Amino acid sequence: MISNDVNKIDRRSFLKFSGSITFVISAGLAYPLYSFFRKEEQENIPINAWVQISPDDKVTIYNPAAEMGQGSRTALPIILAEEMDADWAKVIIKDSPIDAAVYGHDGWGSRPMMAIVGSYAVEGYYKNLRLAGTQVRQILKTIASNHWKVPLTELSTEANKVIHQPTGKRLSYGDIVALGQMPSVLPEVSPELLKNPKDFKIIGTDIARRDIPEKVNGKAVYSIDIILPGMAYAAIERSPVLGSKPVLLNEQEIMNLPGVLDIVILDHGIVVIADDIEAAFYARQRLSIQWSDVPAIEYNSEESLHEYASLLNDPSYDITEVFTVGDVKNQNSIIKTFTSDYLNDYVYHAQMEPLNAVVALSEDRTSAEIWVGTQAPDTALRDAAKTLGIEASKIILHRCYLGGGFGRRARRDYLIDACLIARQSKINRPIKLIWRRENDLSSGMFRPKSLQRLTAGMDTNGNLITWEHKIIGPGRGLLHTGINIPFYNIPNQKMEVKYIDHSVQTCSWRAEGHSQNKFAIEAFMDEIATNVNIDPLTFRRRLLKDNPRALHVLNTVAKMANWDSNTPTGKGRGLSFCERSAITACVCEISLNQNTGKIKVHKVWMAVDAGLVVQPKNAITQIEGGIIMAISAAMLERISIKNGKVEQSNFHDYSILRYADVPETIEIELIRSLEKPVGIGEASLPGVGGAIANAFAALTGKRLYRMPFTPDRVKKVLDT
């Protein structure tokens, strides 16, 4: 959150703004204005701004995207600043108002949206922010041209200045807005006016992230940090099994506990509200609740996973065809067929900031203020309005920094909880709801478990000519992202999915289905290559020979890792190639403790082609972080569900990677490119699991078919 003082203002002053969005555009200073999705209405409605320039030459740029650690809060304004030729040192970044019609990206359909998921911030806003920046530049040049009475074509811009080339005269942007001669009609801008990416001055340079200074001194504000005068604290016990409803058995006892102010009964949980957070947590622990029986209580994740292989052929489940090309069945030239099954478990987000939100209702309960960390501010506002029964226009939603998103904070269940509590509680005070880590796990929304069956056919020339990939598991659309193999040249392909509902909540988890699906694809590819005695690099090169861009990525990582050299004794190296927005190729070098079954990843090399990269240094850190998160998920992370309940409850029984298991070196190379930028935040995860599994095969001659590769599982594989 930008304003560090917002948590210190007194209650009267923060409530009096209710009902009016606080940003105001004052005529003459607040130009230029641009709205992407209301072009036809521009003359009739108030227009929102992306940029404000003040006479002291400060440029304020509105950032539309959630900042969850991916750096978009800096990257998006850089794009706009580049096209308007702003002096970056004079740029101030503010979060935009929540209005998808103005500040949304194109999304994946026609409806604009503000949700930042799927590493889509830079990719989704790139074109529009460039146009907005170009419009700013055009307006400033137009005013200067009128002021100097010189033709527009004689003017150029650089670093907050318009320059008259023939005379060398200069006007700063601040001086120009001070002239007060804003055009009444904003100029149309077309893509021909955009800069040639070759001429970019700040895109592609190492600009420091603006959020970092306040993240090293404790000043960065997450919603959990909000403290309001008179604030009360809520703790919740949520259904341990989805759909189960509570009956509170000791209401009077709880109300008599010190500090307890109120109890709120929800359909899916019981809430204690208290004077301070510890009193709320203490009372929560003492709740005696009888939960209703629901069918989901029969569900055991491990048993169910073992049924998947037979369910794959069960006609009572609908099969969805995801992709087909050619004909995988009638190929007479096949002389060799391969098939393998791969399994993976549920995985938890484990974002470090437990889910929480702060809701303050006005005394007459007709307006509200909310503080929350959300990946989807527009849907969050809509959900809050609906839950509170208050119009969205009478709610101010303050966007705070997210202490990790990874997909989990694209959902709004925790915010809806906070709104339900504020609405139902009889106390008239701002309320901060904090889920304990135990809530975060028991009400987790996981990356789905699945079984994947891969089948491939090879012809007499040693070419793969058929490829079939079937996935079965929960999670619907989350299950099959990454199932396609767009760069591998295999003429006949068929991809299918069977969805099963287990009444377990699933959710996008950084890189979605790519992590488990690319693991299966790349491990299978390696298994085939080894079987026909071809080096895995050579084997993939043949499949990528018609895709120079993809081939270059593969060759780059091979060179980085010196693939053709001998692997050190006791180590194994594995290779993978895949795409998640960006194209990546990865080599992992591992060792193995034969006694314990523990795999250690020592070195990782990764080549990444993400098109044009806005902030290379930040891109590298994102890729590094993604590799570490992927190693964590591939080696350690597993949610199990017994009798409908999540068995893990906190970091003592849900381990994530720690320092001791971080690779000694991680080398990354970004392929230089001027192609349209694509997402980077998730790109590095999917290749890691396969590269580790393949390194294990190179080291031991045995294959790992189930992720995560926990020591007990590895030991079993070694013993067979």
Added chain:
Amino acid sequence: MKIAFKLNGKKVSIDCPEETKLLWALREKFQLTGTKFGCGIAQCGVCTVHLNGNPIRACVMPMSAVDGASVVTIEGLAKKDKLHPLQEAWINEQVPQCGYCQPGQLMQAAALLKANPSPTREEIIEHMNGVICRCGTYHRIVKAIQQTIDKK
């Protein structure tokens, strides 16, 4: 119970039940929200502060143990306007991503350098192992700590 202690160099006191945890006293009573809540059971380390110079997990530390002691939080790591060398290195290496665990990481690292001004990579890893980071900034944190040592 009345508890008097030193907080970031200043004498403070608080009246609270003795089992009140230092984390919540810092965050909600003293409004020093840089120290974070992550797990509540001393497993994640994001609540790390210094108690008499030692890194401890504030989420399990009762206020009764703080009486008469000296506590330093992330807000007290910089000396007036001068950032701690680790904070500078964190900026140079662009360490934080979501940033939530970083106060804990910094406090843990600062305690190490105080006790051992030039730790080896192995010593850094062993000392830092208790503080987890979901964004995966470990690699950069180790670099930033090494950079600080090299500058000395």
